[in-house]
Amino acid sequence: MIEDTVIGSIEQQEYTINMGPQHPSTHGVLRLVVSLKGEIVTQVKPHLGYIHRGIEKMSESMTYPQIVHLTDRLDYLSAHINNHALCLAVENALQVEVPERVKYIRTIMDELNRIASHQLWWCSFGMDLGALTCFFYGLRDREYILDIFEESCGSRLLHSYYTPGGLMKDIHPGFQKRVKDFIKYFRKVLPEYDQLLTGNVIMQERTRGIGNITKEEAISYGFTGPSGRGSGFACDVRKHHPYALYDKVDFQEVLYHEGDSLARYQVRIGEMWESMKIIEQLIDNIPEGDYSAKMKAVIKLPEGEYYQRVEAARGEFGVYILSDGGKTPYRLKLRSPNFSNLSAIDLLARNFKIADLIAIGGSLDLVIPDIDR
Template sequence: MSEKIASAIRGAVPDGVIDSGESGGVPVFRLKPEAVLPVCRCLKDSLELRFDYPESITGVDRGDRIELIYHLSSLLTGAKVILRTDIAGDDPTADSVVSVWKGANWQEREIFDLLGVKFRNHPDLRRILLPEGWDGYPLRKDYVIPENDRHFLPDDWSVLCEDTEPEAPVCVTEEDGTVICEPGRFRTEEIQINMGPQHPSTHGVLRLLLTLDGEIVVDCRPDIGYLHRGMEKLAEMRTYIQFIPITDRFDYLSSMLNNAVYVGALEKLGGIEVPERVEYIRVIMMELQRIASHLVFYGSMALDLGATTPFLYAFREREDIIDLFEMTCGARLTYNYFRPGGVSRDLPDEFVPKCREFISKMRKRLPEYDALFTENEIFLLRTRGVGVISAEDAKDYGMSGPNLRGSGVAYDVRKADPYSIYNRFEFDVAVRQEGDVLSRYLVRLQEIRESLRIIEQALDGLPDGKVNYKLPPVFKLPEGEVYHHIESSRGDLGCFIISDGSPKPYRLKWRAPSFISLQALPKMVKGWKVADVVAAVGSLDIVLGEVDR
């Protein structure tokens, strides 16, 4: 496959390849800046290669230049490729690839926002995480953080306001030329309303600027960044070990999985061997975390649509999982449990019987969940056929996890690119074909059942052994880079690290599935009513801590 990729790239731009190699078994091509767009279009349009999944686009400040790195995948063949290009640092400009993949839109906006790269022909190039008017680009190495650490407060707040024209009076011109305004005379016009950022159905500080014709959504523009904390910049200022507890704060409903992808990247680059017992413990914890997260989805989805009881049921079972986490690591939300080559402490003696008890209880409760909510006629009317996104559009946006599998694409990182010891367990990938709100809901409920299967197998095969790896007093990684990804509760969660050999990462990029999936929301809600927007947002199961980072 590598030869076919190389042949296609050199055929598209005979003089555009500067050099080539590989990284972790993945072919890498360094291109001239003007060659990136035609190469990307060639890789996607090729019937044999079909690179249809824009996994991650990263910008890196190299001091004298800005480097752009494209991690691309084919969901059809499983092939991967990395493209790299360098652009001048004074006024960095590159061609946008949004015309190739819609999913590049927000990723390019993020690079513009944090590194100042301008993308030619981008349809909506403006800041995305920071407010308009912000001075500087925080991921530049020469960016100076204010000493007083104050948040950005502009002198003129009008720079943050959108231009608005005064509303014209609703008047009617009679045949004789008389202009009158009568209470009984009506006309229709589009209006804009804000849904959020303080709204219970947006699942956090998310603002949706909705354009409505009556109650029908004509346009939807998500506005994010209210919870932006500069996590990737923080990574450059912390040692590798110090950053582990910060990963808990990305997707705070799946902290164990955040730990897992970050620690997995460190282990891959550092060549750290993980003990057998640790692998089994990690799988158990990751799948328990997946169930806990999906239970929050089930309960909050019900609340969004007006049902209170399912929320109480879901949190009743989630409490059992949180108790298991607490008895193991002492925390109930942000766990800081994974370590390079191990975990912070072994499972207590009472963990295994309590976990088996939970599995038995959860399996008995799932039919109650279906009877209470899944089979509810009102719920079905609110979700079936609503917020549909096709398989092709879902891939084009870079969606993943239940949101992608709900559109009929059976892509699960645990199966497609196995990590840890997932290839030892039997489980099915939950898939639905409809692509609507209901299908995304049903995929998550089926995933709970499959996670219970995995946990049970892991408990049966749990070996004895040590649970940690002796780290040096100052933990460093060798010079180089690594991209590691896992299947989180929300989809394809990736961590890209560039190491310069020091105790801190030179660059860390977090591939957040909530961020990627949210940009597809306008496609899903146009033509539906405001109440359907609530259902569509809930079905995406976003966490704003992960969106904004």
């Protein structure tokens, strides 16, 4: 009798482990308090704030060109795209028409940034699953894009290349050749990714049917980007609310309806192909012209509210500016895709094993500085 109750209580007993802030697979300083029953996850509580820098508040004391360099530091893997959101918001508020050349370069840079981001996601996802070689292949290919960035923008990760009204400086003369070389190279290498990881039976088993989320749940949790499109939620801002040149190029919105980790994985692999398609359409016809529109020395936004959203590598990134007519915003709110993607991690990982929690976290592709801001 006594033994029965003891065993019963042990079987029902849950224990918690602290995953992070220092943990190899939380991709930064995310802390997950995980309740476990044996190996089965019963609850995941994300604890945030370990890399909170108060960027929104800081922005209130900065002029608009100065804020651009802060948006780099949110989702550092899609720095160009974040810059784009803020610049578009300011340009739309001032009703400035940027030169055609700027639009071309911005679109190409955004797509290169998306590929680079997805490459890094691919390596870290492989790493989460334990395929360590993926990490080096992904980083090796990402290096080509970073070189392109360095040649034109001057830095590899945090570019602050866009300014309200245009670009910091013109692209390097060798930009087009380098991009074409990269596309040629990457079209050969991307199938290797599939051979090495996508097709692998272990990887398929580890991700198929793991971390399911239905379309309705995805919408209600605010899933966007590849994570949302993995559940069949057509949420590509580029397609549905086009900005820059996305209404002129031909590309497909990659959609999968399974809603599991594998679907999210395949959306990202598909997006790399689509991004290459977009770049190929644009790279040969970059028009000559100015690299920036004429802007006043001090940018003052008219009083009012402005919102601009773009499709960052991880989902919909939004910038909301409340201006009181001054040269600094009265309030700046950033809608970061990772925050809403992370919010569903309890729903996704519950009743799966602890190894699946890692795979799910990897498939959501979290970047922690974007969550904490």
